[in-house]
Amino acid sequence: MKKRIVLAVLICFGIAGTASAGFMLSHEEKADIAVMYITKKLDLDESQVSKLESIKDKLQKLCDEHKKEKAEKTQLVIEMIQADQLDQAKVIELLNAKIQKIEDSAPGVVEMIADFHSTLSPEQKQIVIEKIQEHKHF
DSSP: OHHHHHHHHHHHHHHHHHHTTTSOOOHHHHHHHHHHHHHHHHTOOHHHHHHHHHHHHHHHHHHHHHHHHHHHHHHHHHHHHHSSSOOHHHHHHHHHHHHHHHHHHHHHHHHHHHHHHTTOOHHHHHHHHHHHHHHTOO
């Protein structure tokens, strides 16, 4: 159930992000648009908006951390490709490090999403379900 909630919220962010894909907006601006879209579609109250903003901020923080590491990792991958033989142990090490970061951050994000979910009315949940079915992201 929590997976569906996480995916539903992420899909909502994705829907709003897709709506603005044609514009040259930063990730932060797209996230702000997503929050505005979700707020409007679900008619969120101030408490719900605050919780949604917290989720957005947490996800942006995680994305920013990923961006910082990306250049370093990209160079490492390029060097591995240029080598005569692929260092399989290093590839596994990189994958395990990424998996560990996801496992470390997921519980906090899921907890925030569950907290947000607990504030949604049955009508708001139905709107989310309809959006998921409409966009068939599952």
